[in-house]
Amino acid sequence: MSEGTPKFKVTVDNITIEVPPGTTILNAARMIGGDVCPPAMCYYSKLKDSGGKCRTCLVEVSKGSEKDPRPMPKLVASCRTTVMDGMEVKNLTSEKVVDARKGVVEFLLLNHPLDCPVCDQAGECDLQNLSYEHGTEGTRYEFKRRTFEKEDIGPYISLHMTRCIMCFRCVFAADQLTEKREHGIMERGDHAQISTYLNKALDHDFIGNVIDVCPVGALTDRTFRFKNRVWFTKPLDAHRDCPKCSGKVRLWTRGEEVFRVTARKDQWGEVEEFICNDCRFHKKEKKDWVIEGPSIIQRSSVISQGHYVGTKKTPVLIDKVIGKEPLHLLNIHDVSDVNRPDIDLSKIEGPAHSDDFNTDHHVSTGLKKWTDNK
Numbered sequence: 001m002s003e004g005t006p007k008f009k010v011t012v013d014n015i016t017i018e019v020p021p022g023t024t025i026l027n028a029a030r031m032i033g034g035d036v037c038p039p040a041m042c043y044y045s046k047l048k049d050s051g052g053k054c055r056t057c058l059v060e061v062s063k064g065s066e067k068d069p070r071p072m073p074k075l076v077a078s079c080r081t082t083v084m085d086g087m088e089v090k091n092l093t094s095e096k097v098v099d100a101r102k103g104v105v106e107f108l109l110l111n112h113p114l115d116c117p118v119c120d121q122a123g124e125c126d127l128q129n130l131s132y133e134h135g136t137e138g139t140r141y142e143f144k145r146r147t148f149e150k151e152d153i154g155p156y157i158s159l160h161m162t163r164c165i166m167c168f169r170c171v172f173a174a175d176q177l178t179e180k181r182e183h184g185i186m187e188r189g190d191h192a193q194i195s196t197y198l199n200k201a202l203d204h205d206f207i208g209n210v211i212d213v214c215p216v217g218a219l220t221d222r223t224f225r226f227k228n229r230v231w232f233t234k235p236l237d238a239h240r241d242c243p244k245c246s247g248k249v250r251l252w253t254r255g256e257e258v259f260r261v262t263a264r265k266d267q268w269g270e271v272e273e274f275i276c277n278d279c280r281f282h283k284k285e286k287k288d289w290v291i292e293g294p295s296i297i298q299r300s301s302v303i304s305q306g307h308y309v310g311t312k313k314t315p316v317l318i319d320k321v322i323g324k325e326p327l328h329l330l331n332i333h334d335v336s337d338v339n340r341p342d343i344d345l346s347k348i349e350g351p352a353h354s355d356d357f358n359t360d361h362h363v364s365t366g367l368k369k370w371t372d373n374k
């Protein structure tokens, strides 16, 4: 756009900003930042034509424009509505919006199972965050939930259709990042589901990105499934010289182990640069990467708990004071049968079981005998 192009003035929750014509209300709010930004479960700035599906971004337009100040009669999807000059928008300052958003969360949760304790997306799930921030305690829905069998779509991706909220992001990502489209939304209405055509595997150098764009735990990384809770891992920004993608990634580590590799996400939870499958699934050693440092994680995220950057550890002096090592400072690895640093959890095929930790020293605990008799 040339320098002289006029800008439109738009006010969101009493904060005024000037934006280029054609900007959506959601993006104008993002330019302001902070709480005035409506949540977005289906819009994804990096995916063309995304948005308009989930209705979480509804806002009230209390003044249409300077020329036509009439308010819009209904709440509008801010990701699909462009601003007009002089427009006034209410997000959190509108009771109607707050109430409608509660209803939208209730709808999104109609069929979504509350299986967060076993879901790999827990801790980084947009729906979990949305329901904490905008949801209500209960649901009025009494009918049978729709459920689906878990499907493995390819060697790296698991599909839990039961958790899908039909945002279409993965369909757009597969469509726009790969040259052949192999999955989509089948059927309509209550029967709609994400699936591959004829149960084909999703196979393309960039297909792993559907995992990152999925806002819930419907598409998960099979190489990371049940390996660790994400808040126990330490995210590090790292890069490598990759011939296929930018090679700029986030490593999810614990000690020296790399549990998972993902693209880096920005403050809106969107991927900064899409990465290839080689970086994501085949470079799981720290030596494959140039580590840049700890990733910046939003303070409100459960992942940031316990991740302190630049702090000094207070020296433990109690043994010097009482003359012996107190019992509560024992090293868990000395006594635990299932928490052994010599076993790389990330290398175990599927979830870890007690059998994976069975060695002769378990005879004394009786564990080996018990598993033998099973």
Ligand code: SF4
Residues within 6 Å of the ligand: 163, 164, 165, 166, 167, 168, 169, 170, 171, 194, 213, 214, 215, 216, 218, 219
């Ligand atoms: S699988 Fe995930 S990304 Fe795809 S439509 Fe469902 S919720 Fe959206």
Ligand code: FES
Residues within 6 Å of the ligand: 039, 040, 041, 042, 043, 051, 052, 053, 054, 055, 056, 057, 058, 077, 078, 079, 080
């Ligand atoms: S983000 Fe606007 S409708 Fe989903």
